[in-house]
Amino acid sequence: MTASIGSAVARLDRVSYWYPNQSEPSLRAVDLEIEPGLTLVVGDSGGGKSTLLRLFDGLVPQFHGGRVSGRAEVAGLDPMRSPIPRLAQQAGLVFQDVETQSVYGTVEREIAFGLENLGVARAEMHERVDGTMAALGIDGLRGRRLSSLSGGERQRVALAAVLVLRPALVALDEPTSQLDPAGAAAVLAVCLGLAAEGRAVVIAEHRMEAVAPAANRTLIVDGGRVTAEIGERAACHRAACPRATCDRPPRAGGGATAWELRGVAAGPGRAGPGREAVLHDLSLAGGRGEVVALLGPNGSGKTTLLRTLAGLLPPLAGTVRRPAGRTAYLPQNPGALLHLPSVHAEVALTLRRTGSGERPETMLAAFGLDRLADRYPRDLSSGERQRAALAATLAGSPTLVLLDEPTRGMDAAARRSLAAAVRDLTDRGSAVVLATHDTELARELADRTIELRGGLATEPAEAPGRNP
Numbered sequence: 001m002t003a004s005i006g007s008a009v010a011r012l013d014r015v016s017y018w019y020p021n022q023s024e025p026s027l028r029a030v031d032l033e034i035e036p037g038l039t040l041v042v043g044d045s046g047g048g049k050s051t052l053l054r055l056f057d058g059l060v061p062q063f064h065g066g067r068v069s070g071r072a073e074v075a076g077l078d079p080m081r082s083p084i085p086r087l088a089q090q091a092g093l094v095f096q097d098v099e100t101q102s103v104y105g106t107v108e109r110e111i112a113f114g115l116e117n118l119g120v121a122r123a124e125m126h127e128r129v130d131g132t133m134a135a136l137g138i139d140g141l142r143g144r145r146l147s148s149l150s151g152g153e154r155q156r157v158a159l160a161a162v163l164v165l166r167p168a169l170v171a172l173d174e175p176t177s178q179l180d181p182a183g184a185a186a187v188l189a190v191c192l193g194l195a196a197e198g199r200a201v202v203i204a205e206h207r208m209e210a211v212a213p214a215a216n217r218t219l220i221v222d223g224g225r226v227t228a229e230i231g232e233r234a235a236c237h238r239a240a241c242p243r244a245t246c247d248r249p250p251r252a253g254g255g256a257t258a259w260e261l262r263g264v265a266a267g268p269g270r271a272g273p274g275r276e277a278v279l280h281d282l283s284l285a286g287g288r289g290e291v292v293a294l295l296g297p298n299g300s301g302k303t304t305l306l307r308t309l310a311g312l313l314p315p316l317a318g319t320v321r322r323p324a325g326r327t328a329y330l331p332q333n334p335g336a337l338l339h340l341p342s343v344h345a346e347v348a349l350t351l352r353r354t355g356s357g358e359r360p361e362t363m364l365a366a367f368g369l370d371r372l373a374d375r376y377p378r379d380l381s382s383g384e385r386q387r388a389a390l391a392a393t394l395a396g397s398p399t400l401v402l403l404d405e406p407t408r409g410m411d412a413a414a415r416r417s418l419a420a421a422v423r424d425l426t427d428r429g430s431a432v433v434l435a436t437h438d439t440e441l442a443r444e445l446a447d448r449t450i451e452l453r454g455g456l457a458t459e460p461a462e463a464p465g466r467n468p
Helices: 049-056 084-088 107-118 122-135 151-163 181-196 302-310 343-354 360-366 382-394 412-427 439-445
Strands: 010-018 027-034 037-042 067-074 091-094 169-173 200-204 217-222 225-229 257-266 279-287 291-295 317-321 327-330 400-404 431-435 448-453 456-458
Touching: 010 049, 027 049, 027 225, 037 049, 037 181, 049 091, 049 169, 049 200, 049 217, 084 091, 091 151, 107 122, 107 151, 122 151, 122 181, 151 169, 151 181, 169 181, 181 200, 257 302, 257 431, 279 302, 279 317, 279 431, 279 448, 279 456, 291 302, 291 439, 302 327, 302 400, 302 431, 327 382, 343 360, 343 382, 360 382, 360 412, 382 400, 382 412, 412 431, 412 439, 431 439
Parallel strands: 037 200, 037 217, 091 169, 169 200, 291 431, 291 448, 327 400, 400 431
Antiparallel strands: 010 027, 010 067, 217 225, 257 279, 257 317, 448 456
16 A cells, blocks of 8 residues: 555554563654655664664564554554564565575565565566666666675665565665665665655664755654654754764874785685686785775675685685784674674673683773673664674784774764774774775775775775874
């Protein structure tokens, strides 16, 4: 169904929700109506944004369990009781962690999965899949395996798998967190088109510069409470400000060479005859105490370069040199690193393995994780989980630090913690290489930027320097 203009697509009446074994609610007495148009949701990590979005499609409470009170309605259905497959036709959700949202191994089958379950006629199915892929600019990915895609490409595929169902309400959790500017623009254009059709589009974002001017309304989620603001005042709300501050003056650059790629060709997957190169004949190097930022569009090879430099992906040709000591690698999906019962245990394990005398509490405090130390990492919000993964990765003074989209899901306070941790590491001589679409982060931290495009690397004539 498509709601008529002016009518609410979703209504929440005094809704409160507690996750299992939690004494404090993640949503507190929320009264809310979502009408057709674009609604922006902002707020600090762990404040309840993702929980609110998961309520719309019934995952809260039906999948996650816990306790709920109040009443809710989405496109005429009760999300607390209606079967989730039925709700999915009316309320689509794109997760922050898109890696957990896929079913099939190839792009086209993944996008068509929901339509197949609904028994949509083959001709209509092809038409919908083709149209959705074209709108998101992913036609060229049709036959690709999901495992071969970059994080940003997977994000757009996950969005396509939701949009192809044409739900009345579309909820997107950090949809641009891993997208290059072209991909982010394509997603926003699709969202605006859906809103113009009379659908409700709800976007939770920390990178809100492009979304805020187009939003009809901004919801601020803080400690489980939801308030609404309209106009520029909402766009400048303290909880949503994407910029971290950087008070450190620019440095002169790196010291002695710490890492080097010489004539390297590399590609995803295992070594073998069928493995194709994504990167071609790269010769790059970085110094001790230097921060190098990798920029470039989705699929340009940033993650492949980091994995090759980490030793996780053997090069197809050429040589890789890393410094003595520990190499720390943060993948795009932080959940891949976290497997212990508590955040404290994750950090303590790194310190124990590295023989560091540092206390876990020091790193937990640096990333604002003190009150979350005893929590199970997979029960945290995406932004909190990202901070936990960073704390576990950066503990113990690694000599080479490789960060893949480190600000994914981060609020302003977490960005400041990351910036401070990187500066501390480089002051002690660590070399840092980070892949990011966050140009603000690159300007704040990088001594040098390298752009990847078409499998090749280029460097600007002048280094960007750090903001004074």
